[in-house]
Amino acid sequence: MSPTIAVIGATGVQGAAQVRELVLAGFDPVAFSRSGGAVATSAGPVRGIACDLGDVASLKTAFARTDGVFVNLPSTSFQQAEPLIAAAGTIGKAAKAAGVRRIVFNTSMPVPTDKRGFAAQDARHEMRARLWDSDVDTTSIEPVVYLDNLHQRWAWPSIVERGVVCYPHAPELEVSWICHEDLARLMIEALRRDDLHGHRIPVGGPQTVRLPELTAELSAAWGRKLAWESQPIDEFCDRMKRAFDGIATLEAERLIDELRRIYEWYNTSPEKPFKVDMTPVLEILPARMTPIGDWARANPLPA
Numbered sequence: 337m338s339p340t341i342a343v344i345g346a347t348g349v350q351g352a353a354q355v356r357e358l359v360l361a362g363f364d365p366v367a368f369s370r371s372g373g374a375v376a377t378s379a380g381p382v383r384g385i386a387c388d389l390g391d392v393a394s395l396k397t398a399f400a401r402t403d404g405v406f407v408n409l410p411s412t413s414f415q416q417a418e419p420l421i422a423a424a425g426t427i428g429k430a431a432k433a434a435g436v437r438r439i440v441f442n443t444s445m446p447v448p449t450d451k452r453g454f455a456a457q458d459a460r461h462e463m464r465a466r467l468w469d470s471d472v473d474t475t476s477i478e479p480v481v482y483l484d485n486l487h488q489r490w491a492w493p494s495i496v497e498r499g500v501v502c503y504p505h506a507p508e509l510e511v512s513w514i515c516h517e518d519l520a521r522l523m524i525e526a527l528r529r530d531d532l533h534g535h536r537i538p539v540g541g542p543q544t545v546r547l548p549e550l551t552a553e554l555s556a557a558w559g560r561k562l563a564w565e566s567q568p569i570d571e572f573c574d575r576m577k578r579a580f581d582g583i584a585t586l587e588a589e590r591l592i593d594e595l596r597r598i599y600e601w602y603n604t605s606p607e608k609p610f611k612v613d614m615t616p617v618l619e620i621l622p623a624r625m626t627p628i629g630d631w632a633r634a635n636p637l638p639a
């Protein structure tokens with residue numbers, strides 16, 4: 337029988353890609369979310385389970401005969417962080433009680449070893465600590481920027497309507513863009529290992545590029561000459577505020593201030609938080625990686 341893997345947050349775009357890749361890799365994923373919606377895959381819909389991330393007992397029951405858990409947690413920028421940090425603890429306790437063998441945590445963003453005073457990142461730091469404390473073998477996989485963001489409403493209209501890749505990255509910022517599928521395959525490789533408990537592994541895609549180079553790759557793949565624009569962070573924050581209007585439960589000013597501060601750090605930190613050398617990572621997690629051009633050809637511009 338194929339090992340059963342619970343994917344928490346499976347109805348989100350990151351979790352859904354993990355469900356699809358788990359199916360392709362021969363696992364038996366189960367899609368966990370609040371709604372319990374199924375997830376479409378190449379092998380048909382994967383069954384969904386409605387879960388309450390505040391309830392250890394019901395999660396323990398839902399994890400019965402589960403071999404591994406992939407953890408994806410939603411944004412703490414747009415809703416209170418504390419219940420979601422507590423949810424990481426609940427998942428860990430329930431997994432331990434149910435005899436789950438491994439947890440793989442997708443931090444969804446770079447999370448340095450120490451806290452830096454950025455609320456979203458610090459919340460992920462806490463979630464990671466709760467999962468590590470659970471006493472279930474847990475690996476933290478920490479992606480940089482998703483290529484899939486280019487299809488989101490804050491980036492896509494400018495590409496389609498103006499032919500401009502407009503992103504809040506400085507022209508010289510080096511970014512190892514990664515797609516959701518590559519992240520999922522790296523998580524699957526982590527699931528297969530028994531010696532990565534307590535490890536945090538920053539991951540990116542197979543290429544590290546600056547905005548002009550990214551644009552050249554996309555232009556070639558999409559057969560359309562695109563320009564690039566390093567979007568001022570203030571303008572980006574305003575656009576994000578409009579895009580998420582109605583979703584945020586936190587006050588807008590604090591939210592935007594947090595976004596501004598973290599994007600300034602991403603752009604200027606000497607640590608280069610968006611740059612990852614994947615050579616040593618792929619020795620540990622030998623996943624197939626997708627070049628930017630291949631990703632773009634698989635995700636075309638509308639005709």
Ligand SMILES: NC(=O)c1ccc[n+]([C@@H]2O[C@H](COP(=O)([O-])OP(=O)(O)OC[C@H]3O[C@@H](n4cnc5c(N)ncnc54)[C@H](OP(=O)(O)O)[C@@H]3O)[C@@H](O)[C@H]2O)c1
Pocket residue numbers: 344345346347348349350351369370371372389408409410411412415444445479480481482485
């Ligand atoms: N690195 C990057 O380039 C990048 C890009 C985009 C996002 N992110 C980060 O990725 C994280 C997730 O992003 P997102 O929220 O936009 O993902 P998403 O695709 O909206 O998925 C969120 C998932 O969490 C579930 N969910 C939502 N609210 C919940 C709650 N209160 N309790 C339990 N489950 C809940 C949703 O399902 P149900 O509603 O059905 O429960 C869904 O499955 C965020 O931290 C975000 O900053 C990073």
